[in-house]
Amino acid sequence: MKRNIVLVGMMGSGKSHIGRKLAQRLGWQFVDTDRRIERAVGMTIAEFYAHAGEKGFRERELNVLHQVSRYHEAVISFGGNFPMSIETYRILHRHGFIIALLSEPFRVEERVSRHIGKRPTVDYDNLREFVHKMMRQWEEIYPYCDCVVDTTRGGASQIVDTIVQKIEEKKVQFIAREKGV
Numbered sequence: 001m002k003r004n005i006v007l008v009g010m011m012g013s014g015k016s017h018i019g020r021k022l023a024q025r026l027g028w029q030f031v032d033t034d035r036r037i038e039r040a041v042g043m044t045i046a047e048f049y050a051h052a053g054e055k056g057f058r059e060r061e062l063n064v065l066h067q068v069s070r071y072h073e074a075v076i077s078f079g080g081n082f083p084m085s086i087e088t089y090r091i092l093h094r095h096g097f098i099i100a101l102l103s104e105p106f107r108v109e110e111r112v113s114r115h116i117g118k119r120p121t122v123d124y125d126n127l128r129e130f131v132h133k134m135m136r137q138w139e140e141i142y143p144y145c146d147c148v149v150d151t152t153r154g155g156a157s158q159i160v161d162t163i164v165q166k167i168e169e170k171k172v173q174f175i176a177r178e179k180g181v
C-alpha cells in the first residue's frame with residue numbers, strides 16, 4: 001500500500017504542470033517542493049541558490065523530502081535537480097509510487113527556454129549539450145522508478161489519463177487520509 005504519488009524527472013519534463021492537474025483529477029493535495037522552498041526562505045529558487053549555494057540548496061531540498069514523504073493522498077512534484085540516490089529513493093519509495101516524467105530533448109529545450117533565469121544551474125549558452133547531459137544522468141534513474149511517462153507530446157489532460165491508466169494497470173493501492181488529518 002502506498003500513500004502518495006511522487007513525480008521526478010529532468011527539468012522541463014512537466015512535473016509541476018502535470019502534478020497539479022493530476023492532483024486535481026484525483027482530488028488530492030498538490031505539493032511542489034520548489035514552491036515549498038520558496039515559501040520557507042522568502043526567495044525564488046534562483047535567488048536562494050545564489051544565496052545558499054548548491055550545498056545549502058540540497059540541504060533544504062532534503063528537509064522538504066523528509067517533511068512530505070509521509071503525506072497521504074498527495075501528488076508531490078520534485079525539483080528538476082533533485083538528487084535521486086539510493087537513500088532518497090528508499091525514503092520516497094516507502095510511501096510513494098514514483099513516476100518519472102521524460103520528454104525528448106527538443107521539447108525540454110523549448111520548455112526550459114521559456115523562462116530564462118528561473119533555473120539557476122541551466123547553461124543557457126550551451127543548452128543542447130546541457131540537456132543531453134541531463135538526459136544521460138536521468139537514464140540511470142528510470143529503471144528504479146515504478147513507471148516512466150513520456151510527456152513530449154499531448155496536453156496535460158491526456159498525460160494525466162495515461163498516468164491514471166498506468167496506476168490502474170499496476171493495481172496500486174493507496175491508503176486514504178484519515179478524516180481531519
Ligand SMILES: Nc1ncnc2c1ncn2[C@@H]1O[C@H](COP(=O)(O)OP(=O)(O)OP(=O)(O)O)[C@@H](O)[C@H]1O
Nearest residue numbers: 010011012013014015016017079080111154155156
Ligand atoms: N504537456 C504539456 N503541454 C504543454 N505545456 C507543458 C506541458 N508540460 C509542461 N508544459 C509547460 O512547460 C514548462 C515547464 O513545465 P514544468 O514547470 O511543469 O516542468 P518541471 O518538470 O516542473 O520543471 P522543473 O524541474 O524545472 O521544476 C511550463 O511552462 C509548463 O506550463
Ligand SMILES: O=C(O)C1=C[C@@H](O)[C@@H](O)[C@H](O)C1
Nearest residue numbers: 011079080081119120121122
Ligand atoms: O537549476 C536548478 O538547479 C533547478 C532548476 C529548477 O528545475 C528547479 O526545479 C530545481 O529545484 C533546481
Ligand SMILES: [Mg+2]
Nearest residue numbers: 015016078079
Ligand atoms: Mg517544477
